[in-house]
Amino acid sequence: MTTLPHTASTHEPGVRTRHWVDPLNDGTHILIRPLEAKDRDREFAFISGLSPESRHFRFLSTIKEPSEPLMNQLMDVDYRLRMAYVALTMEGGQLIEIGVARYAAAPGDSQCESAVVVADRWQRKGLARRLMQHLIDAAKINGFEYMMSMDSSANTHMHQLAEDLGFECQTDPLDATQVVYRLKLT
Template sequence: METADVESFIKCELDGQSITIRPINIQDMTLESDFIDHLSPETKHYRFFGAIHNVSEKTLKTFCDVDGKRTMAFIATELVNAKEIEIGVCRYVVTSKPDVYELALTIADKWQHKGLGKLLMNQLISYAKSHGIKWLYSVELADNALMHNLCKELGMQAKIDPDDVHQIIYSLAF
């Protein structure tokens, strides 16, 4: 990964707790694995569009080994008993079309409805803009009300996926 900008690291208070938002890195594979393992079945369903139990090491490496250009991800963490715990992640990856990047967001269940998703998305969007990205999109299940509300709040456009009426495509052009 290219050297992250100093402004890519944010320390803030949310819901009375100190959190850090920072770029993910390859050393975070265990952190990411623990995060996914502790998601509820519903949250896993919305993130992965189905039931999963474990994520392979290859997938974890893909999630954590970002280059800052074609792929980028920010994680939110909190300290619990002096141990860093991942509480959310927002990422994008380039698609086969130039300047088109797919994004994904996942928030730990106990941190949902607290504004963490918006903080992460704003960080990722700001990073994308500053690195010349022109278009971000996300494919979500149509019944994912949390993502619908967040994407609307962020000014993203929504349309039904022409290939699957059970999915919505949210997009944001810069």
């Protein structure tokens, strides 16, 4: 069993206070920072604005918009066992969410489960990679030994990203339409 360090306060450097302005492959700079309670409406609009295919790949089911219980789950971030980074950009004078990467684990687990999704028009610009690199770093800081993800075997973009980040891939033994990616963090 791995003991996870105490979550950093807002005055200590740590996963809770880190933020970055990262360049994408096309030269656009975006803000990446931890998800906060004030992002709830932004998160709802982001998920609702995804194409049906992107929502299906993210949630492995068909949803039109996130339900209240799903929103509560997505917004439940403690920066240690449940971490999320959002990618933000300015459009029309408004800060909008264009991507999110998150992990979650049960207390005492040495492995966390991760997910990443990027707004359709921001895909294939390197944003998912940037988000996942920051998420992997946070998982390491918080003492996790492994990161895993369950994804649709039809999601070729996720397969390429996982391979590029060093994840190993196996077919899900319980569902041949899904794959399980696993990354050793230590």
